[in-house]
Amino acid sequence: MSQQVANPEQTGQINEHDAISRILQLYMDGSAKGDANQLKEAFHPDARMFGSLDGERVDVPIQTLIKMTAQGPADTAGRYRGRIISVMQVADAAMAAVALDGFWGTVSFVDFLSLAKIDGRWVIVNKTFAHTGGKPPPA
Numbered sequence: 001m002s003q004q005v006a007n008p009e010q011t012g013q014i015n016e017h018d019a020i021s022r023i024l025q026l027y028m029d030g031s032a033k034g035d036a037n038q039l040k041e042a043f044h045p046d047a048r049m050f051g052s053l054d055g056e057r058v059d060v061p062i063q064t065l066i067k068m069t070a071q072g073p074a075d076t077a078g079r080y081r082g083r084i085i086s087v088m089q090v091a092d093a094a095m096a097a098v099a100l101d102g103f104w105g106t107v108s109f110v111d112f113l114s115l116a117k118i119d120g121r122w123v124i125v126n127k128t129f130a131h132t133g134g135k136p137p138p139a
Contacts, residue, residue: 013089016122020087020094020115023122027113028082028098034073039066044116044123051109051129054136062127076137077105085110092117107134 023042030038039062047062074080079102087096094115101108114126 016089016094016117017087019122020089020096021084023115023124024084024087024096024098024113025082027124028100031069031100031103032073032075032080032082034070036066036070039069042124043127044118044125047123047125047127049127049129051127051131053131062124065127072104072137074100074103077102079105089115094122103134104137105134107136108132 026038027042029035030042043062043066045063048060049062049065050059052058081101083099085097085099087094089095094117096113096115098111098113099108100111103109108131109129110132111127111129113124113128115122116125
């Protein structure tokens with residue numbers, strides 16, 4: 001019986017994927033709870049967000065999203081679910097897609113996130129989202 005040795009390149013790719021997934025989970029958990037500290041850890045401070053919610057453009061600096069989320073967490077009805085759909089990484093750049101359901105009770109989104117490895121740490125540098133269902137609560 002021969003023993004297989006892990007390919008260091010594959011191990012490195014798995015480690016990077018795990019590190020990216022951790023940042024994505026931090027983002028989803030921070031959104032659910034309205035935890036500004038988790039969101040600040042997940043996002044680069046100069047990141048931006050782009051998208052349309054119920055026909056209105058929401059193109060803002062990420063600090064605006066963090067403040068909005070702290071005031072109105074996603075999991076208001078115990079139905080929030082976030083899941084990673086895909087992750088693609090090359091060197092110090094990555095793209096990911098996450099699906100969010102039950103946001104504010106009934107709203108669904110698909111987020112497309114750009115990530116960069118900066119100073120040895122993965123961070124989200126851009127969020128572009130699509131509102132895929134549900135009616136947002138009144139402002």
